[in-house]
Amino acid sequence: MTAELVRGQNHPLDDNVNGLEIRVAAGHPVLVCVTCADGQGAVTGRSIAHAGAPALPGIEVPRATGPFPRCTVDLAAVPDGVHRVGVVLALPEGAPGPARFGATAAPHLVVIGRDGAELAGFTISALDTETALVALELYRHRAGWKVRAVGQGYADGLARLLADQGVPEARETAAAIQRAAAPPAPGGGTPYPPTGAARTRAGRTNDATAVAGGPGAGAGPTRTDGRIPAGPDGRTTGGSGASGDSEAPGDSGNSGAVRQPPAARGGPISYTHPRRRPAPPAAPTSTPTPVSAPAPAPSAPSGPVAGDATGWSLEERLYNQVWGMFEDLARSVAAHRSAVEFAESRLDDELDRALADPRGRIGGAADAAREAAHAKCEQLTARARQALDRDLAQLSAESEVVEPALPPACARWDNPVWHGYRAPDGPPLAVRLGDLTLPEAPGLIIPFLVRLPLERGLWVDSGHTSSAAPLLDGDGLRRAALDCAVAHAARLAAVHPPGDLTLHVVDPAGTGAAALAPLVASGVLTAPPAAGAQGVAATLAHLTERVDLVTMALRGGAPDALPPGLDPAGQLLIVNDFPHGFDDRSVARLRYLADEGPAAGVQLLLVADREDAAGFGPELDPLWRSLLRITAVPDDHLADPWVRHAWTYRPLTVPPGSAVLRQVLDQVAAARRAGRDGA
Structure with a gap:
């Protein structure tokens, strides 16, 4: 499996040190050279493999520039005095084509093992005025080797890069490398005529314009495959x-x-x-610009735009x-x-x-x-x-x-968009379940958005598993968990068109009456919360039968062949204080709803402490795994799918003293009644 690296990240090579191949995909001609540094990081002119001297012990590079160059590195054959092997990319001097990496597609490098497996990849994004850069670095680490993504660029070109690495007479060495890599011109002479860009770009350190090219153009983050x-x-x-x-x-x-x-x-x-789709360049006008006219000033970098x-x-x-x-x-x-x-x-x-x-x-x-x-x-x-x-x-x-x-479905409860809430005409694309932060940037909040319809049910954990949970006693934590569930249910009901989502509540012991009051008082619930073991069994049986009917209709290829009295709306079941009031049969039905319900339009919103259900043993492990766990207090149990950071999840809470939740629920109920009356 390829390790996709970011700047500064390293990856062990383990035993893959013989016959490594480094492939470069730039989309335009680049020259590749490899530098060998000693333990102090110094590079000499004789320890550089380039087109004029393409081979060093264990290293071989291309003899000319190209858009897809390759070089080979046999780390086992590299001399003991070499501690770091750097892969350098540079734009050919004076060649027709891009004058800086920021105007090109982002270069991508892949390290291939001797068995042909891709060991590591690195896309060098966020480039601008650079004309030469250190792309990758292979370095000794204890008894082995590692590869590190560097991506360090130089606006002053290859000469400045080599000088920074301690190469004596770096300017002369860089010029020799450029001459050796340039293709011969017909009839001899200068390979490329010097252009104005080639003559003036040395010393340019800041260009305020970003050229929109392919993937990777400009100084912003890039993606090489074009997929979302x-x-x-x-x-x-x-x-x-x-x-x-x-x-x-x-x-x-x-x-x-x-x-x-x-x-x-x-x-x-x-x-x-x-x-984001950059705006197309303006069509050229037919009137030529006078020679004496001053050059237009470069445009300043634009600020961020919502929906970009x-x-x-x-x-x-x-x-x-x-x-x-x-x-x-x-x-x-x-x-x-x-x-x-x-x-x-x-x-x-x-x-x-x-x-x-x-x-x-x-x-x-x-x-x-x-x-x-x-x-x-x-x-x-x-x-x-x-x-x-x-x-x-x-x-x-x-x-x-x-x-x-952000639209109401993705906005916090304190966003003014909720004060102007109106029932939507269609279902939203996604819904917000909370906020995400990292310890390095606690003030930067990323909305936690999940696509609709939900493919998994939700589990609001009322147990003391979070570091912030001990601040509340058992009753306070259970009340906070149910308040969180009610807020999620209200949001889901509000962002669906009137009549498109029906809410059911199971509260076996009646302990959630205070938290459920906004749902009951507004009339959003079509029936009062089910209480006792009989109420639990009846509600679960009703929803289980609905899932059976819808599943059979879908599998039979006749989604419209449903009983006339079946509610066509989506169903959301809120279960409080699980597993109180649940027998073995009810638990089995709940598991069935968690597994098969989402495909049939039945969602589960469970409020439970896993320790309370420990008596059922491992039988409930599939239930917990099938639900998306969220918490009523901040917790760091969520991880991203790329680098597996532990993200801190923060639930969405209604501001203290705010009546926004009740106002939204009243409008939801009123819109539902108006829809029934109109029908």
Whole structure:
């Protein structure tokens, strides 16, 4: 399985060190060279494999430029003095074509093992004025080797890159590499005529314009396959996956595509998402521009725009944009954590080397070595945090414009859109179940959106499994869980057209009367909450029969062949205080509804503490796994499908003293009555 890397992330090569092949897909001619650095990170002119000298011990590179170059690295044959092997990409000097990587598709590199398996991949996104870059780095790590995604670019070209790596006479060396890689011109002479762009781009460090090309154009995050990535609900069109207690938020668990994080280096920040369609360039006019006319000033980078993603409607564009932000944050934090881990690992290695010689363990030299190692670690950590802060600033600016633009189904309860609520004419694309945050960015909130219709039921955990749960006693936590369930039920009822969702409530002991009062008083419930074992059995039997009838009709290819009295609306069953009032037969029916109900239009909203049902043993394990677990208090049990971060889930709560929930429920009931009267 290929490890898709982000900037700063590393991946062990294990035993795959013989016969590695590194394939580059740039979509335009690039030259590839490989540098070999010693233990101090220094590179000499003789330790560079390039078109003029394509072979070094264990290394071979192409002899010319091309859009899909390949190089081979046999790490077992690399000399012992080589500690780091860097793969460098550069644009040919003076060649016709793009003058900077920011105007091209994002380069993609794949490391292939000797058995042909893809070991690691890296898409170098967020490039702008760079004309040369260090793409990958293979480095020794204890007794083995690792590959790290670098993606460090240089606007001043290959000469500056080589100088930064300590190559003496870097400018002359870079010029020789460029000449060796250039194809011969017909009849001899200069391979490419020097162009104005080639003459002037050296020294350009900031270009405010981002050219919209293919995937990866501009400085924004990119995606190479053009597909919409799965959100935390794990679904693209037709997506599927598995989940457990520690699971990808939502309905499935994985996405095969990779979307890169926001810009991790300098240059203008671009807010272009891979699912946003850039505006086409203006048609050229027939009137030529006078030679004496001044050149127009470059346009300033545009700010974030709500709905700036692909989709057939604004709602779909906002949904795609939210999950683009989610994936950006996940990968940016992954890159930061990997960079910090590398800095700490490097610190340990340097301290081990400083203490390896007993004669150097004491004295001023030892103290200086330790101080230098710690200073380097702090410097690397600060750089990683600076890159993360830049990404967070971009995402925060985007969040500030996206959050107010969300429709009611995806908006918080304190959003003014709820005060102007009107019953919708059609079902929404998705619904919001809460908020997601990461420890590195607690102030950046990503809406937790799940597509409708729900493919899984919901389980509001009323147990003391969260770190915040002990702050409440048992009764307080159960009340908070039921309040959370009522808020979710009210939201689901409000975002469906009148009559499209019927609510049922099972409250065996009547302990949830206070929390269920808004549903009862508004008239949203068609029947009072079922109480006692008989009420539980009757409600479950009714819904089980409905699932049976609908399932048989669907499997028989006659979805309209249903009894006349069958309610065509979707059904939502709220179960409070499970498993109180449930016998074995009722438990079996509940499991059946959880498994087969969603496909037949019956959803389950369960409020339960798993420990209370421990007496049933492992029989209920499939039930818990089939439901999406959410909590009434903040908890970090959800994971993304890319790098498996533990995300903190925060439930949506109605502001204290607000009557918005009751007002919305009253309008839902009124719209339902008006629909029945009109029919």
